[in-house]
Amino acid sequence: SVEAVLRAMQTRAPVFLRVNHLRGTIAAAQAALAAEGVATQPRNEVKTALEVTENARKIHNSAPYLSGLVELQDLSSQGVVQALPLRSGMRVLDYCAGGGGKTLAMAAALRGPVDAHDAAPRRMADLPARAARAGARVQIVGQPQGLYDLVLADAPCSGSGSWRRDPAGKWALTPARLTQVQQQQMTVLDAAARLVAPGGTLAYATCSLLVPENQGQVTAFLARHPGWQTVENHHWTPVTGGDGFFCSILTRRDS
16 A cells, blocks of 8 residues: 555665675575674565675675675565566666666576666766676676667666655655656667567666656557567565565567
8 A cells, every 4th residue: 555655665774685696595695694793584575685684784894795695786676687587598788777786686697698788877887896796797888789688778767666765865856857757768768679679578667656657658658669568567665675666578579
């Protein structure tokens, strides 16, 4: 319910880790963290996730973090990557890579390379070092070339799903700002769609709880692009512990 979501948004966001399966298992990560006083518990809904229950402040200097065995990543962000139809050998692009958390998660899931692009390349400044630490194969691309089997477009958004991490965000959101963000989302969707191979997948994601940014954008996209169809939609809310997220899996039917 809306009430339950709002109540959850008033609490401090839990700390979640993604276990990097290129470096080890959930059990190995838990043991290594416990040895440094960091207590965790698995989250069954996402197979890579650990929730930190004690001593989160020790993570950054811990051996599991410094060796790339674990990364700080929200539960819902991990859920987005788990929802993607990733298969070995796919050509994959993270179109709005930002800091690269989902890029690294996709590379780990694929055990293969992922291309990363962002309209503001400086956001990806730390990604090569993070990828090296994680043992992940990531290629930063200024202008994506050719067609991909899967493109993830984690678009700019209101951030309404993560306002408990950024309380100032709710004061910054005005009707004019929301309109601007929706225009950016349309531009991102149309650009990302052009990079998807026939029969391929476009995943559109936001960390928003607002319908106009989520299902509204998907409905408008399908109206503009009749050769596409929705495979499935996923919603995450702070009630489950992670941030509010939306992800629509779309497939290109036309040739």
